[in-house]
Each structure stands twice: as structure tokens, then as C-alpha cells.
Amino acid sequence: MDIVGSLPPELLIQVVEYLDPADIVRAQGVSKRWRSIFSSNTIITFALRQTLGFLSIKGMNVSASDAMKYFRWQYGLQCGRPVRKSFLSWPSDLAERPAEVCYSSARLCYRFHTNNVQILDLRTGKISIWTEEDAGDIADWEIRVSDSFVVLLTGSTKRYLIAWDIHTSERYEAVVPYYRHDTSLVKDKVISVGYEAAPLYRIYIWDLSSNWMREVTSLANLWLWHVDADENILVTFQIDWDTEPAKVQQTKWTFTGSLLNRKHFCLPLPGRRVDKKNLKTFLKFSSHTHDHVTVRRLVTDRDGNNTVDLMYDYAVDKLSVRWNDCIQPSIDYSASLFYSLLTPHMAYNWNWRQRRLELFNAKDQTTSMHSYILHHREDRVRWWFEDPYPSDEADDEEPFFLPFGDREVFGMASSDGVQFWFFNPNFAPDLPGMKPFRAMEES
The missing domain is CATH 1.20.1280 (Monooxygenase)
Structure with a gap:
């Protein structure tokens, strides 16, 4: 019935x-x-x-x-079923693989071991090239991109930042103390959270629309922050993990450092307890903002296999905790380079050891496995799939893989180019040089 x-x-x-x-x-x-x-x-x-x-x-x-x-x-x-898959080879005049790839707001930004950065707009197919003469060798520079700006950052004793306006080609510079920083770019705002010695953290905001840098505040036990670039609001969360339940101080600030409001509450951890000694994060990839939701992933054990997500929804002003139980042992988050949080709930993870993609749905705590199918132009990495454990005499360099994406597009950058998976039916561009996906024939 x-x-x-x-x-x-x-x-x-x-x-x-x-x-x-x-x-x-x-x-x-x-x-x-x-x-x-x-x-x-x-x-x-x-x-x-x-x-x-x-x-x-x-x-x-x-x-x-x-x-x-x-x-x-x-x-x-x-x-893992896109409406379209495509492949884009790296420019033919560049024999090397990229040093870093970054993606945001339909813009793919990549740099090689030279002093130029290329930005591909997937909506128009236009490629912008930013040559940074004053940065010297930018091989060690990190990169961030938004709809309008590209930011380069580096430093061994201080954090040096160089920004470039994609539309006007204007260039800006800034320096913040301390080189250990979690730096993100939200629209036209650069948020840099730095620390010299825990538990004190300093928050700097660089407004690129006015080229104005300011230290907003310094806080102890800072574990999460959210920036609303439209309303110029910063929300910070200080958490004391030593109490049970954990105690939270939530504060809203203006970008000038003025206090708007503050509240205290407890953060329930049903049947769980966080060991503060093992709690850590990976600075470069820990925080992700999706519209009005910010997620920060924390590692809760020494091996880096178990994680917990702090998730704040600005629209409803709610902080929540999500334990990721099913990632052990298939997904290894200690290799933080190889996961991409496409939405607040969906992570696409590149399993380096087993040569596969693992899709983790944090909402229902399930993981699905997908074989990585090579495009027929991915010649540089083919040998690695055929012989993952070559002899010591092999001259081939270690292949390059880096996942990226958002809720519309997932991409896997390799030494040969980029596989694009388009999920939004209204956004599946057909750009010059972008070929329909054709799998590599079995040898």
C-alpha cells in the first residue's frame, strides 16, 4: 500500500x-x-x-x-553529479605547473613561479594578468580573490599585503604586525587575524574601497569570527573550552572598533568534551564564509582525523557546533590542502593516497566515494595513477592536485589544467579553450 x-x-x-x-x-x-x-x-x-x-x-x-x-x-x-563537466588546459606558453590556485565569485586565479598572476572570469572568458614587479619572486606568496580584488600576502616577521583592483588596475599595499595570520577576503574587505602568542589575537580589517587599514580589537580565546562586508559588521566569538558546557562571549563590532552589543551564553556539547590541548586549526583553510554563514573547522585530536565545525548564521544570529563523526578513517583532514567546503554542509575531499574524491555531507554525516576520472589531456599526472609507487630512480616530479569551488562550481586543478564540474543549471559556461570532458582511454 x-x-x-x-x-x-x-x-x-x-x-x-x-x-x-x-x-x-x-x-x-x-x-x-x-x-x-x-x-x-x-x-x-x-x-x-x-x-x-x-x-x-x-x-x-x-x-x-x-x-x-x-x-x-x-x-x-x-x-557528485554535475550538469556539465569541462576541462581547461594551462596556457601553452607556460611549461610549469601553477604554484597556487584560488577561486571565488566565478573567478579562477592562478599564479606560477613568476611575478605575474592570471585571473580568468568564467562568466565572460576574459583573462586579466597582474604583473607584480615590486614583489620580487612571489613563489612563496599566498593569494586570495574576490569578485573585484586579488590580494597577495607573505612575510616572515610581518604580514605584507598587496591588493589589485581587477576592474581599475589600482594597486594598494599594507603591512600588519606578526606573520602568523588567518587572512580572508570578503568582497572588498581583507580580514587578518594574527597572533604572536596564544591566547591573544589581534583583528585587522583592510577596507580596499577606501584603502583604509585599522586594528579593530584584540581578544583572548578567539575561535570564530564573521564579517558582514555590506553592513560593515564584525562578529567575534570567544570560547572557554575548560568549562562544561563551554562558555561563549559573542560581540558585535563596527569596523572602527566601536562596540555594538555583547552577550554571554553556554554552548552545549551533548555527550562530548573538547580537549583544548589537542584543539587546533589550519590557518590557511580553516574558515569559510558562504553568504551569511561562516564555518570554521577545528581538529580535535593529535592525528588530525577528527574534526568539529563551529558554524555561525548571521541571518538568524545563531552559533552551533557540528561534530564530524564519519570522517574516520576515510577522510584525512590533516592534509588540509585537499578539502574544499563548497557549502556550509558539503565538503569535497581529495584523497591523495587512494586517488579518489570523497564527498562528505555534514548534515547527515555520510561520505560517498568517487573515482577520479582523468581527462585525456591530463598527461603529466597519468603516470602517477598507473604507478603510484615509482622507483627511486624515477625522474617525474610529484603531481600537483588542488580542489576548489563553491555551491555552483567544483574544480580540480592538476599539473595539466583544471577539471570543472558545473552544478548550477543556469551557470555552465562554454569558454574559449574549455573542452567538453572526454575521459582518458585505458592503456
Whole structure:
């Protein structure tokens, strides 16, 4: 008996309240009857309105057809099924592999062991080249990119920052004390959190629209921060892990350092306790901001295999903790270079040892495994897949792999080029030099 099919509409609506977009798509595949039920305008529009309460979907009207596009988009993200796969080779005049790759807001930014940075706009196909003569050898420089700016940063005793406006080619410089920094770029704001000796952290904000740098505040036991670049608001979280439950001080600041409000509360950790001695993070890849949600991943053991996420939703002003239980032993977060948090809940991880992609859904704590299929142009890395343990006499250098992406695009940069996986049905560009995906033939 089809119990769901016999439910009246008012009860079906209550069922849909517990389903996410991917569940709607899965339900449609059960039978013709279920497809008819879960494709009805009433169910689809209600489900989308439920989702829009937590996500900002730009450029979509609340209609059944657009809703289904969005649901299939989210389903593809969870299952590793893009609407399109493409491959882009590195420029032919560059024989070397890139030193670093960065992606944000449909802009792919990459630099080689030279003094220039190239920025590819996936929306237009335009490539901008920034030559930084004053930086000398930028091989050790880190890179950040947003819709309008590229920022280079380095330093052994201080943090040197150089910014470049993609639209106007204006160049800016800044220096912050202490070289140990967690630096991120949100729209036109550079947020640099530095420390000389824990537990004291100093927060600097560089407003690139006015080329204005300021130390906002210095705080002890700082574990999470969120920046709203539109409202010029900084939210900080100081957490005392030695108490049970953990005590939190949440503070909102203006970018000039003025205190807006402050509150104290306890952070429940049901059945858990954080060992502060083993709690650590990887500065370069620890914090991710997705619209109004910031997630910071912390490692909770010495081996780096177990993690916990601090997640703050600015839209509803809520801090939560998420334990990642199923990552052991398949996903090794100690290799922090090889995971990319595409949404607050979905991480795509490159398993270096087993040559595969692992998709971790933190919402339901599940991991799915996917073989990495080589494009036929990925010649430099093919030998590594065929003989992962070559002899000591082998002359081949270690291959380069780096995942990146957001909720629209996942990319895997290799020594040969970039595989693009496009999930948004409304954003699957066909750019010059970008070839349809054709797998490499088996040897």
C-alpha cells in the first residue's frame, strides 16, 4: 500500500517540511505516482520557500520550474553529479605547473613561479594578468580573490599585503604586525587575524574601497569570527573550552572598533568534551564564509582525523557546533590542502593516497566515494595513477592536485589544467579553450 500517495495535501505539506531539496529529487525517482506528487506546484513551491528561509538564491523566482532546477542542483552537489563537466588546459606558453590556485565569485586565479598572476572570469572568458614587479619572486606568496580584488600576502616577521583592483588596475599595499595570520577576503574587505602568542589575537580589517587599514580589537580565546562586508559588521566569538558546557562571549563590532552589543551564553556539547590541548586549526583553510554563514573547522585530536565545525548564521544570529563523526578513517583532514567546503554542509575531499574524491555531507554525516576520472589531456599526472609507487630512480616530479569551488562550481586543478564540474543549471559556461570532458582511454 502506498501510504504517502494516499495522504491528503495538508499532511503531505507537513512531510515536506522535513525534506531538503535533494530528498525531493530522490522521492521523485521512487515511482510514477511519487513523481507526480512531489512534482506538483503546491509541494515544490512550498519546499522552495522553506529552503529560501535559510539560503539566498540569486536570480531565481519562486516557481515550480525554477524550484526543480534548484533541487536538482542541490542533489547534484550531494551526489557528485554535475550538469556539465569541462576541462581547461594551462596556457601553452607556460611549461610549469601553477604554484597556487584560488577561486571565488566565478573567478579562477592562478599564479606560477613568476611575478605575474592570471585571473580568468568564467562568466565572460576574459583573462586579466597582474604583473607584480615590486614583489620580487612571489613563489612563496599566498593569494586570495574576490569578485573585484586579488590580494597577495607573505612575510616572515610581518604580514605584507598587496591588493589589485581587477576592474581599475589600482594597486594598494599594507603591512600588519606578526606573520602568523588567518587572512580572508570578503568582497572588498581583507580580514587578518594574527597572533604572536596564544591566547591573544589581534583583528585587522583592510577596507580596499577606501584603502583604509585599522586594528579593530584584540581578544583572548578567539575561535570564530564573521564579517558582514555590506553592513560593515564584525562578529567575534570567544570560547572557554575548560568549562562544561563551554562558555561563549559573542560581540558585535563596527569596523572602527566601536562596540555594538555583547552577550554571554553556554554552548552545549551533548555527550562530548573538547580537549583544548589537542584543539587546533589550519590557518590557511580553516574558515569559510558562504553568504551569511561562516564555518570554521577545528581538529580535535593529535592525528588530525577528527574534526568539529563551529558554524555561525548571521541571518538568524545563531552559533552551533557540528561534530564530524564519519570522517574516520576515510577522510584525512590533516592534509588540509585537499578539502574544499563548497557549502556550509558539503565538503569535497581529495584523497591523495587512494586517488579518489570523497564527498562528505555534514548534515547527515555520510561520505560517498568517487573515482577520479582523468581527462585525456591530463598527461603529466597519468603516470602517477598507473604507478603510484615509482622507483627511486624515477625522474617525474610529484603531481600537483588542488580542489576548489563553491555551491555552483567544483574544480580540480592538476599539473595539466583544471577539471570543472558545473552544478548550477543556469551557470555552465562554454569558454574559449574549455573542452567538453572526454575521459582518458585505458592503456
